[in-house]
Amino acid sequence: MSIVDVIDRAKAEGRTVLTEIESKQVLEEAGIPTTTARLAKTAEEAVNAAKEFGYPAVLKVVSPDVTHKSDVGGVRLGLDSPEAVAAAFGEIAQAVKSALGGDARIDGVAVQKMARPGIEVIIGMSKDPQFGPVLMFGLGGILVEVLKDIAFRIVPLEPRDARQMVREIKGFPVLQGFRGQEPADLETLEKLLLKVSAFVEAHPEIEELDLNPVFAYKDGAIAVDARIVVG
Numbered sequence: 156m157s158i159v160d161v162i163d164r165a166k167a168e169g170r171t172v173l174t175e176i177e178s179k180q181v182l183e184e185a186g187i188p189t190t191t192a193r194l195a196k197t198a199e200e201a202v203n204a205a206k207e208f209g210y211p212a213v214l215k216v217v218s219p220d221v222t223h224k225s226d227v228g229g230v231r232l233g234l235d236s237p238e239a240v241a242a243a244f245g246e247i248a249q250a251v252k253s254a255l256g257g258d259a260r261i262d263g264v265a266v267q268k269m270a271r272p273g274i275e276v277i278i279g280m281s282k283d284p285q286f287g288p289v290l291m292f293g294l295g296g297i298l299v300e301v302l303k304d305i306a307f308r309i310v311p312l313e314p315r316d317a318r319q320m321v322r323e324i325k326g327f328p329v330l331q332g333f334r335g336q337e338p339a340d341l342e343t344l345e346k347l348l349l350k351v352s353a354f355v356e357a358h359p360e361i362e363e364l365d366l367n368p369v370f371a372y373k374d375g376a377i378a379v380d381a382r383i384v385v386g
């Protein structure tokens with residue numbers, strides 16, 4: 156399904172927030188690598204999807220009532236067998252219901268492959284009333300949330316902007332490989348920023364975008380969580 160179709164369907168259903176599954180679909184079409192996710196409405200469907208994607212699997216709640224999935228027990232990582240997947244399906248439903256109350260809407264779970272660990276970075280887009288779409292880049296976790304160690308540039312980005320964004324955050328040494336850790340492929344990150352810039356420029360109906368996190372490797376990068384809001 157094309158980007159426009161996914162967005163039109165969401166709008167027709169009165170939704171402005173695309174699910175993680177939909178968001179990843181449109182990102183992939185734009186050439187942005189993600190851990191492709193598929194909806195499973197039953198434990199059996201989840202087991203079948205995990206078998207197809209390969210183990211270890213990750214299950215995440217799909218619900219219009221949930222923004223931060225892990226905060227409500229809605230993310231289960233490292234599931235390495237059909238039994239583990241089936242059990243996690245039930246446990247996620249339970250956890251989310253007890254966090255949100257029994258009438259929380261749960262559409263199912265998003266099944267995907269567990270990506271190998273990398274350096275967690277964040278790429279985001281929000282719209283500034285004055286400047287229009289603005290791209291942000293930072294390191295995942297507390298560096299962004301607590302220390303606000305973030306680089307911003309107005310869309311469209313030039314290659315020079317992407318180069319500077321990656322290098323100007325205080326956490327840049329982490330990307331270069333800290334204390335024997337694998338460094339990130341900076342060129343891949345720059346290209347990813349440019350792709351996201353081109354993507355949001357081509358689709359002005361996108362109001363907000365969050366790739367949080369992207370795992371950065373020494374040979375590539377992949378978005379493991381994605382959220383797109385349309386106008």
Ligand code: ADP
Nearest residue numbers: 190213223224225230268269270367368379380
């Ligand atoms: P949320 O941000 O809604 O709480 P995420 O989808 O970001 O949920 O998942 C929480 C964390 O789980 C991520 O920050 C990441 O560290 C890890 N994670 C999520 N999906 C995957 C995946 N497919 N492979 C590996 N790790 C993942």
Ligand code: MG
Nearest residue numbers: 367368380381
């Ligand atoms: Mg996330």
